[in-house]
Amino acid sequence: MPSQLTRAGLWLLLICMLLAVPHGLSFSQQEILVFLTINVLVVTSYRLLALTGEWSLGHVVIMGVGAYASALASKELGIAVPVAMITGALTAALVAFGLSYPLFRMKGFYFLIGSFAAGEIIRLLWKRFRDPFGGPKGIKKIEPMPDFDIVIWRFDFFEPVSYYYFCLVVVGLSLWIMWRIEKSPLGLTFHAIHWQDKLAESAGINVRAYKTLAFVIASGFSGLAGALLAHYIGTINPNSFDLEQMVFVLTWTIVGGTATFFGPILGCAALVILNEIVLREFGFEQGRPLIYGFVLILSVLFLPRGLEGLLQDFTGALRGRGRQGSRQ
Amino acid sequence: MNVTSSILSVRDLGMSFGGVKAVDGLSLSVERGAIHGLIGPNGAGKTTTFNVISGYYTPSEGEVLFQGDRISGLPMYEVARRGVVRTFQHSTLFAEMTVLENALVGTHLAHRPKLAAAVAGLDKRDRNAALEKARAALDYFGLLSTADSRAGDLSHGHQRALGLAVAMASGPEVLLLDEPFTGMNPEETRTMMGLMEKLRDSGRTILIVEHDMRAIMGLCDRITVMNFGKLLTHGRPHEIRSHPEVISAYLGSARNVA
Numbered sequence: 324m325p326s327q328l329t330r331a332g333l334w335l336l337l338i339c340m341l342l343a344v345p346h347g348l349s350f351s352q353q354e355i356l357v358f359l360t361i362n363v364l365v366v367t368s369y370r371l372l373a374l375t376g377e378w379s380l381g382h383v384v385i386m387g388v389g390a391y392a393s394a395l396a397s398k399e400l401g402i403a404v405p406v407a408m409i410t411g412a413l414t415a416a417l418v419a420f421g422l423s424y425p426l427f428r429m430k431g432f433y434f435l436i437g438s439f440a441a442g443e444i445i446r447l448l449w450k451r452f453r454d455p456f457g458g459p460k461g462i463k464k465i466e467p468m469p470d471f472d473i474v475i476w477r478f479d480f481f482e483p484v485s486y487y488y489f490c491l492v493v494v495g496l497s498l499w500i501m502w503r504i505e506k507s508p509l510g511l512t513f514h515a516i517h518w519q520d521k522l523a524e525s526a527g528i529n530v531r532a533y534k535t536l537a538f539v540i541a542s543g544f545s546g547l548a549g550a551l552l553a554h555y556i557g558t559i560n561p562n563s564f565d566l567e568q569m570v571f572v573l574t575w576t577i578v579g580g581t582a583t584f585f586g587p588i589l590g591c592a593a594l595v596i597l598n599e600i601v602l603r604e605f606g607f608e609q610g611r612p613l614i615y616g617f618v619l620i621l622s623v624l625f626l627p628r629g630l631e632g633l634l635q636d637f638t639g640a641l642r643g644r645g646r647q648g649s650r651q
Numbered sequence: 652m653n654v655t656s657s658i659l660s661v662r663d664l665g666m667s668f669g670g671v672k673a674v675d676g677l678s679l680s681v682e683r684g685a686i687h688g689l690i691g692p693n694g695a696g697k698t699t700t701f702n703v704i705s706g707y708y709t710p711s712e713g714e715v716l717f718q719g720d721r722i723s724g725l726p727m728y729e730v731a732r733r734g735v736v737r738t739f740q741h742s743t744l745f746a747e748m749t750v751l752e753n754a755l756v757g758t759h760l761a762h763r764p765k766l767a768a769a770v771a772g773l774d775k776r777d778r779n780a781a782l783e784k785a786r787a788a789l790d791y792f793g794l795l796s797t798a799d800s801r802a803g804d805l806s807h808g809h810q811r812a813l814g815l816a817v818a819m820a821s822g823p824e825v826l827l828l829d830e831p832f833t834g835m836n837p838e839e840t841r842t843m844m845g846l847m848e849k850l851r852d853s854g855r856t857i858l859i860v861e862h863d864m865r866a867i868m869g870l871c872d873r874i875t876v877m878n879f880g881k882l883l884t885h886g887r888p889h890e891i892r893s894h895p896e897v898i899s900a901y902l903g904s905a906r907n908v909a
Contacts, residue, residue, distance in 0.1 A: 500770050503769060503770045503772070504766070504769060504770060507764060507769030507770070507774070507778075508755070508759075508762065508764035508769065508774070508777075508778060508781065509764035509765075509766060509769050511748075511752060511755055511756060511764075512756070512759065512764055514745070514748060514752075515745055515748070515756040518745045518746065518747055518748065519743060519744070519745055521707075521727075521739070521743070522739060522743050522744070522745065522756075522817070523756065524726070524727045524728045524731070525705065525727055525728075525731055525736060525737050525738075525739070525818070526731060526736070526756050526757050526759050526760070526817060526818075526820075526821055527728050527731035527732050527736075527759050527760040527821055528728055528756070528759050529726075529728045530728070536766070540766075
């Protein structure tokens with residue numbers, strides 16, 4: 324058990340590293356870092372729903388709902404960008420709440436397919452209605468985050484470094500909230516529903532209500548990630564949130580492992596680094612789906628507990644405690 | 652029968668699956684503070700009755716009353732909220748969670764998790780009270796020393812006891828136990844019987860479904876016997892033991908033996 328002091332020291336070190344990272348990178352790598360930070364929020368929120376045992380194929384579309392809502396709020400209604408982002412998150416949560424009514428009549432595989440269908444309906448609505456969604460071309464020239472100064476640092480949000488710091492704060496805060504939820508009795512309730520929904524119900528847990536709650540919270544944070552993305556790249560269209568993106572999110576989550584909070588983050592970071600740094604160096608980035616498929620199969624075969632399992636074994640060996648028990 | 656002392660009653664209950672009538676016109680009444688056994692040969696409809704009472708099924712006919720209120724047709728979590736909590740056959744537990752976490756899930760009703768308070772860390776009192784209640788439930792069933800082990804790693808007898816502890820942690824008026832003695836050795840059965848008597852003496856009402864007659868006879872105050880979905884008879888253990896129809900239902904009648 325590390326003492327309070329060493330733990331604080333480790334956090335400080337991590338924060339310093341996160342702050343220092345972009346300064347050693349090229350411009351395009353800095354941009355990738357911004358996307359990586361946003362995707363960390365996507366996979367972590369995805370895991371929150373997975374805690375209840377349900378896997379959705381609509382998570383990326385819900386992220387898109389946040390992106391569209393935030394973009395439209397700032398463009399059409401003239402709402403300030405930070406407020407628009409919160410509007411986007413709330414809209415995504417609200418849409419999820421509406422979807423939960425039909426979707427949670429199903430569970431397991433049926434829920435998976437149902438969530439995919441629901442997501443496709445939303446995407447088709449974006450394509451069909453040119454006003455206000457812009458049809459297949461989507462929305463362009465989305466308001467960027469307005470610049471501001473904090474003491475000596477000028478936040479110019481066309482600079483990826485500035486936007487990275489902004490994302491770091493937003494994503495960090497969101498992760499903290501989700502961490503607190505998981506470690507609370509609420510998280511225990513989600514776990515209970517995952518492992519034995521009938522027993523949970525006999526203990527007085529309204530299973531459907533708690534699944535809905537997990538879905539709504541996860542979708543809210545996913546929508547926030549979408550909003551962060553929209554105001555950075557400045558243009559979104561229905562294909563930015565298609566099944567291919569969803570498969571990437573799934574791959575990150577599965578390769579990372581879902582037993583711990585950090586698993587999906589680990590998976591996301593490892594695969595993005597593999598993809599963007601290594602493959603791009605060799606001019607092979609078109610092979611991303613191929614490589615992802617390969618990595619997914621390898622990890623299912625040889626790392627059933629995901630990268631987090633590997634890390635647990637490693638830290639366990641370091642501490643001389645041997646293997647830690649896993650939940651999977 | 653004295654109606655005022657009955658806490659749970661079933662009236663003209665019918666349950667059909669397709670064309671099959673699993674339960675047909677069953678009525679029974681459970682007295683407050685008693686251990687009531689529901690027995691019968693395989694296929695008599697005991698488990699179906701049990702599932703209707705606990706809210707797992709909605710009955711096709713009739714109703715279930717708890718303290719005078721109709722609870723049939725309510726979802727299972729709502730039945731639990733009213734104070735009727737069931738256990739499951741076999742070792743149905745949150746096997747991947749620790750023993751203490753299992754018991755904590757049982758305290759859900761008394762300490763509902765609250766989102767905002769949980770994030771802000773303002774639910775310390777609720778959490779501590781839940782922890783205390785969970786520990787008390789484990790202590791009651793002699794499981795406190797195993798609090799940190801994985802529930803799935805416990806011995807069979809301990810897993811059964813934990814199932815009871817989870818149900819008890821929610822503070823029910825009536826406990827519904829689904830075949831609690833299945834797969835137990837005589838020693839475990841004896842321990843379990845002791846636990847149930849202890850529960851009754853603390854004022855709980857217990858309804859047990861079981862097809863093993865021996866454990867039931869020594870434990871129950873009242874017994875209801877079912878056969879082919881219908882009420883066969885009810886009474887005290889010594890009345891049931893010598894009842895000719897019960898004997899023939901279990902052993903087959905003289906005609907069939909030949």
